[in-house]
Amino acid sequence: MPLKLYNSLTRQKEIFKPITPPHVGMYVCGPTVSGESHLGHARPYITFDVVVRYLTYLGYKVRYVRNITDAGHFEEEGREAEDKISKKAQLEKVEPMELVQKYTNLFHWAMKQFNTLDPNIEPTATGHIVEQINMIEKIIEAGYGYVVNGSVYFDVKKYAATHNYGELSGRIVDDLLETTRSLEGQDEKRNKADFALWKSAPPQHIMRWKSPWGEGFPGWHIECSAMATKYLGSRFDIHGGGMDLQFPHHESEIAQSWICNHVEPAKYWMHNNMITINGKKMGKSYNNVIKLTEMFSGNHPLLTQAFNPMTIRFFILQTHYRSTLDFSSEALVAAEKGLKRLWEAYEILKKLKSANIDLPADSELDNKINKLIDEFDEFMNDDFNTAKVLANIFEIVPVINSLKDGLIRKDAISSATLHRTKDVFTIYLENILGLQSLSQNNETLNGVMELLADIRKEAKSKRDFYTSDKIRKQLAELGIEMKDEKDGSISWSAG
Template identity: 55%
Template sequence: MMTHNLKIYNTLSRKKEDFEPINPPFVGMYVCGPTVYGDAHLGHARPAITFDTVNRYLTHLGYRVRYVRNITDVGHLQGDADEGEDKIAKKAKLEQLEPMEVAQQYTDTYHRDMEALNTWKPSIEPRATGHIPEQIALVEDILKEGLAYEVNGSVYFDVLKYNETYEYGKLSGRVLEELISGSRDLDGQGEKRNAVDFALWKNASPEHLMKWESPWGTGFPGWHLECTAMSSKYLGKQFDIHGGGMDLMFPHHECEIAQGNACNHQDPAKYWMHNNMITINGQKMGKSLGNFITLQELFTGDHKLLEQAYSPMTIRYFILTAHYRSTLDFSNDALKAAQKGYKKIINGLRITKKLEFAADEKVSLDAEQIKQVQSSINNAYRAMEDDFNTAQAIGHIFNLLKKINSIYTGQLNVNVFGKDVFDQMIQTYVVFVEKILGLKEEVANNQQGLLDVLLKLYSESKTARNYDKVDEIRNGLKDLGIVVKDMKDKIDWAYEE
């Protein structure tokens, strides 16, 4: 592998920066996880796959990553605001369940879908409700610093007071004066000193379902506070990477920065990474907009916008074919193209694992072929080093696949590469596909055994010139998306692309 020179686009500085961990070889990464009041959709899949790939690549480089991704199971109110009903409590009332039943149900389905997408489990997955004492302690610290105030059992962060020392809006580029001006006419300021202030702790009404005792009375934590409490508990006052969707940049991540500075007098994270949105016809996909497609609907094809079902690995590949900072627009055509690309990659993986180097002294090395392979390998790594550009990396992996396919079909003699370059090509392809991009074959072992039996029967029927049986097996497999490959010296199969 080429020398490590990883650059990450830091939202905070709005430029690519050399990645220099605070305490190498350890890397701390916190990613905002789901609010568990409904099934995961395509919009949830993007940050999960984005930061899974970051985790995978950093691990591949030799870093020891502590990846913390939270579960929000309280405090996230309707409209991402400080007023209104808790999203989980609202769902609980509708379904006549305990809020924790709702949270558990959708945490379980989220885990099921993340496993299907082949994402690694986070090192730690804390829940907001499991960290109420830490959140209360943070509120007390911010009050002591004089950057919060208590009103009627609620505690609010004083943004104007904070802005005298720090800069509120530096992550999102929002200008405080404009935020204040834009909020003057809005209703709901209520007990806040200023509409831009945000809740650290909210007083709970008697009918509120999720509440805890605190020094200010019975209440519940503010949404932004939860992430500050959990990230600092498990990663320290400052850690390397904070990730999440671009929609969380303001106000959620902006408020996390304010809370971190208020408590610890430093930004919580060194690098801020944000994945862009998935859109449908140019509009953001999300529960609040009602235009989302759940992952289970994608896997089964059971949605009015879907022309067919798309497998979990097709979805993963689809997300990886765009750079994480670019928008990714949903369409059936795009998903069908992803399905085809994924099958090509996996057909290549099957072939790659079968190829062996066979020394033949009669064939001399081909400098041009060697140069092309080494260039593709270096460029694949350069793409990942350039802010995790999976889209470009996949292009270079396809260039390697062309060579691999040519060797497999006999168009290229393996010996033109020499053993070292051949081994490097094979290893790079397998490592990128399985370890870095996280793609895997979706045929189960028992299906693989059945395929082997059918191909044996196919071969015997061909030898016996029983062509009706040959056609029957070939057509039956084709209906299942499997193509029989008749080659000079063997019979093989591939996924139909």
């Protein structure tokens, strides 16, 4: 069965055929590092981590590009125009790039806790201002961009006359032209639906760059178009992101890229669904946003305990990526128990020796196990259905548990099936699903913290207070408190 994935652009599952096999180019929209990552951010990056892992398992050579949005983007839909990073920097009384570095480090740390693979390339918006300006110049030259008071806008109405603007998101252009609200400072646009390619920076705006139209900063959408084009070419295989990015972000990316490169930028568009909390959309207005450090420490009113990052990863993979995932503390507690049960069986499986069960196998059970394993690839080839894979794995768990003492011989599986089960469990649990044991994850963190505590203790003994204070300060930024105890020891706690 060939790999099929759901293409958001065509709204159907399609057989995956890379443009230049065996190479695969994949671009995923990364975080805007104006604040700490929250639970909603975990889903896309874990989802597309599994996509990369499975494509690699199939033998493809993947170039995974995930950007960092470090230039405060201009909000296009439903909010006031603002530079999120400049605004937050002023609140925290730091330089914008200091803020960016802080939250980029925190994002990377959280992704390590989830055992996600690093992207092959992680470009930043501020590092590609030249490429964005060049792209905007092409759009203006083609007649689809216009300059007003030092700002540049994309002419959606003109584009829609010859292109299907709204194809990805299902929006109707006439409705957009009539109903899109005019935001503060946008009365200079020809049409309400036009979006900013470049914004003139007012005097109080901290982050600003020189351009042919005056000092300003890039629009949100042009950043991804420029970086994707530079590192993956004018047309690449997969563009991924959360469903909330379909409009206006990805729709606008398509329009920009069509005008500049005369081709649809991505062959396949993949979007993960949202995480809800107790049936409500997660958002600041509902006061239900949970930061990742709060998840790991349990320091949030909606949480009954701290949760290991592996529990969260496992919880996310138990549901198909295109389905809504409803979070509750109780659901995570259940996921924690499930992962613990699964990993205990996996540890038993790794220790089993064929000599213990080298007797005539129960052919019916043997066939059942092999059929369940055969379906692993079938499910993943059906639009990366991790939920069904895990369901099959849990059907095998009781059989593994029955073999742990080698006494239940009437239900024994053959040596060949045992070896196959061992190999496939390792491939799927560790390599494709990217899971780790709860204890392994904790041991890794404990080991790192003990090392940092030793370094800090040694620095203090040498009166190197700069290093000792830096360790404590940067850990505090990650939500981890390191304390000097009265007996001279150093302790730490998350939250």
